[in-house]
Amino acid sequence: MSRPLLFLDVDGPLNPYAAQKERRPEGYTTIRVALEPGRPLRVWLHPGHGSVLLGLGYDLCWATTWMDAANRWIAPVVGLPELPYVDFTGALFVERPDGVHWKTERIVEYAQGRPFAWVDDEQSTADQEFVTAHHAAPALLRHVNPRLGLREGDFDTLREFATTPDTEA
Ligand SMILES: [Mg+2]
Known part of the structure; x- marks a missing residue:
């Protein structure tokens, strides 16, 4: 049975970057990442999120501007193994006339x-429509507030979606 x-x-x-500045959310840890020379990026991560995500019943895959750098910087801190990633080379931040997010078609x-x-903080109804039109199997686009990050309610919804009969292929 595939998941x-x-x-x-x-x-x-994973990184609630829009939370109130200088107030790290409870339970999170701070890493500073120098992806490019200059000012390092501050990233808040929750060390417990990996085990929760691994227990939801999915095959996990990065879908982020970090691409494979997520395996180096993010995975060890949140407690995830090395994961496959969606290659967004050539699509990163490219705006589309139809308003569909640049990640959606690649995903x-x-x-x-x-x-x-x-799970993402940037989906819109255009993305939902694109997925409905181009993907026959069930798909759940779960919007996450970047001020809050993933919460219990998100995990509950994801867990439930993974166990609905037509999701279990
Ligand atoms: Mg995002």
Whole structure:
């Protein structure tokens, strides 16, 4: 039995970057990442999130601007193993005239018809419409508030989606 995919965005769901400045949310740890020379990026991460995500019933996959750098910087801190990632090379931040997020088409391609859930802080109704039109299997687009990050309610919804009969292919 194959499991649904869970596409994971980093900034927003795992890193609640829009939380009140200088007030790290409870339970989170701070890392500073120098992806480019200059001022390092501050990232808040929750060391307990990996084990929760691994227990939801999905095959996990990064869907983030971090791409494979998420395996180096994010995975060890949240407690995840090395994960596959969606390659957004050539699509990063490219605005589309139809308002569909630049990640969406690549994610649908990656899924190849498998049921999936996708947590992100930037989806819109245009993305939901695109997925409905181009992906026949069940798909859950779960919007996460970047001021809060992933919460119990998100995990409950994801867990439930993974165990609905038509999601379990
Ligand atoms: Mg994001």
